[in-house]
Amino acid sequence: MPISTPGRRWQPAYKSFKKESLGKKFLIGFEQVVKGPLFGCRQCGNCLLQETAFICPMACPKGLRNGPCGGSTPERCYVDTSRPCIWYKIHERAFKMGREEKLLEVLPPVDWEKVGGETWGDVGAQIKKIGVKKVFSGLVLGKGEGRHETWESVFKPVRQPEWWQGDDRYHAPASVEPVSALERSLRSGRFTVACEIQPPLSMATKKLLENIALVKPFVTAINFTDNASSTPRMSSWACSSLAVQAGAEPVMQIAARDRTRAGLQGEIVGATALGVRNVLCVTGDSAVLAPQPRGRMDINDMDSVQMLWILRRMRDEAHYLDGRELKTPPKFFLGAAASPYASDPRFQALRENKKVNAGAQFFQTNIVYDVERMEVWLNELAKRNVLDKVFILIGVTPLKSAKMAHYMTQVPGVFIPESVIARMDAADASGGAAGAQEEGVTITLEIVEKVRKLQGVHGLHIMPVGWEDVVPRIVTEAGLPLPLGSDAAAGSKKA
Numbered sequence: 001m002p003i004s005t006p007g008r009r010w011q012p013a014y015k016s017f018k019k020e021s022l023g024k025k026f027l028i029g030f031e032q033v034v035k036g037p038l039f040g041c042r043q044c045g046n047c048l049l050q051e052t053a054f055i056c057p058m059a060c061p062k063g064l065r066n067g068p069c070g071g072s073t074p075e076r077c078y079v080d081t082s083r084p085c086i087w088y089k090i091h092e093r094a095f096k097m098g099r100e101e102k103l104l105e106v107l108p109p110v111d112w113e114k115v116g117g118e119t120w121g122d123v124g125a126q127i128k129k130i131g132v133k134k135v136f137s138g139l140v141l142g143k144g145e146g147r148h149e150t151w152e153s154v155f156k157p158v159r160q161p162e163w164w165q166g167d168d169r170y171h172a173p174a175s176v177e178p179v180s181a182l183e184r185s186l187r188s189g190r191f192t193v194a195c196e197i198q199p200p201l202s203m204a205t206k207k208l209l210e211n212i213a214l215v216k217p218f219v220t221a222i223n224f225t226d227n228a229s230s231t232p233r234m235s236s237w238a239c240s241s242l243a244v245q246a247g248a249e250p251v252m253q254i255a256a257r258d259r260t261r262a263g264l265q266g267e268i269v270g271a272t273a274l275g276v277r278n279v280l281c282v283t284g285d286s287a288v289l290a291p292q293p294r295g296r297m298d299i300n301d302m303d304s305v306q307m308l309w310i311l312r313r314m315r316d317e318a319h320y321l322d323g324r325e326l327k328t329p330p331k332f333f334l335g336a337a338a339s340p341y342a343s344d345p346r347f348q349a350l351r352e353n354k355k356v357n358a359g360a361q362f363f364q365t366n367i368v369y370d371v372e373r374m375e376v377w378l379n380e381l382a383k384r385n386v387l388d389k390v391f392i393l394i395g396v397t398p399l400k401s402a403k404m405a406h407y408m409t410q411v412p413g414v415f416i417p418e419s420v421i422a423r424m425d426a427a428d429a430s431g432g433a434a435g436a437q438e439e440g441v442t443i444t445l446e447i448v449e450k451v452r453k454l455q456g457v458h459g460l461h462i463m464p465v466g467w468e469d470v471v472p473r474i475v476t477e478a479g480l481p482l483p484l485g486s487d488a489a490a491g492s493k494k495a
C-alpha cells in the first residue's frame, strides 16, 4: 500500500504507447521507483500532488481530477466499495493541513500524449527557461511570498499547460443579458420552477411530447437526463431538440461519463445551433449502476468542472480547447449539479465553489428530503461568498410508494430521514398505494414550503421519475409562480 495514498489498492501504471528515448525511459523508471511506493503513482504524466494534499487523485476509479462526484461518502467509494473515496481523503487531509484553498484550482484533464511518461523532464525544462541561478536563489535565499512565487513559477506552467490555464479565481460570465427564459426568470428574481422528463426508451415520441405539453404551462424549463444510471435511453440532445420544436425550453444535461473532449465541444455547437440555450454539466452515474454488460468504469476523459471550464471559455472567449477561434460562439446558460448531502458540507461547498469559479451560473441540487441538513450546506456556501454568484434550484422528488422511500436510502448522494420513511410506511399500511402517493405529495409540499423561505434559494427542480402528472399538482397546490410571460401567469396576475 503506498505510504501517502490512504486506502489505495495497487493499480497498474499507465504505459506510454510511444517509443521513448533512453533518457526518457530512465526518468520514467525513476518516477516509478520513487513515486510508486510513496503515492501509488500511475504515471499520468501531469502530476497534481501539490494541489491534492499529496494524495494521488488517479486512485479515483472515475479518474476525476477536480474533486469528488456527487456520490462521495466518508465511508467508501460507490464504484469500488472495497476502498475509500479518495477525494474524501484528499479533502480531509487538505483541511487538516490548511491547504484546502489549493483544491480550488481548476486542474486540466489528462493529456494522453504524456500519459505513461513523467513530470521531471517538464520541471527541468521550466527551470532552464527561468534560469537555474534565479530559481536556486529564489528557493534557497528567498523568503515567504518570494520563495512561493519562485516555486509557482516553476510548477504552475507544468501543471497548467498553455491550452488550459486553469486558476482558482471566479470568472463572471462575459454577459448578463439573458439567453434563455430560465436565465431571464431567475435574473428577474422570480421563484422559478423547472422539472425533469424521463427520455423515452424507444424512438416513439408521442408520450414525450404529451409530457412536454402537460408540464409546459407550469414550469419555465424542462430537463432531459443523459442516460441516467448509465442506462441508455433517447439522448438528452434529441429530447431537447424536440422540446424546442414543441415551443418548450429544454435544459440539456451532458454527462462527462459518455463524452470525450472533442465530443463535448462538437455537441454544444450543434445543440445551440438547434436552439438549446440551457446546459447542465454532470459527471454522470458510474457504469457500475448500469445493466450488464457494463461500459468502462475506470476513467472519464473529463470531469464536470473541466466541462464547465471548456464550455465557459468557448462561449466567453470564443475558442475551442485547442485554441481555434469560434467565429460565432455558442450562447447558453451554464449549469451544474450540486450535492448537499454527499461527503461533508464543507467539502461539498468547496466543490460547488470550484464549479462556480469554473463557469456554473445555476445549480440544480440532488433530491432534498431533509431541509435542515441542506441548510448546513447553504451556510457553508454563504461562508464562501458563493450565494451571490449562482442561482440555486432545489431538487425534489415526490415519493410514489413506501418501496421507493426505502430504495432512496441506497441512491448515492441522497439522504432520506427515518421519519420520512416511517410516514410512507404508515401511509402505505393504512391507505395502500393511493395513500402512500398522497403522503408522498404532502411531504413534497412541506419541503417546498420550507425551501421557498430560504435565502439563497431561487427555485425548484422537480424530478418526478416518470410521474410527470404530479408536476402541475405540486406547482398549483404549493402556490408557485407560473412561468414568466406565460398566458396562465398573465391570467393569474390579472386575477
Ligand code: SF4
Pocket (backbone or CB within 6 Å): 035, 039, 040, 041, 042, 043, 044, 045, 046, 047, 048, 049, 056, 057, 058, 119
Ligand atoms: S497525479 Fe499523476 S504523476 Fe502525480 S502521483 Fe498521481 S498518477 Fe503520478
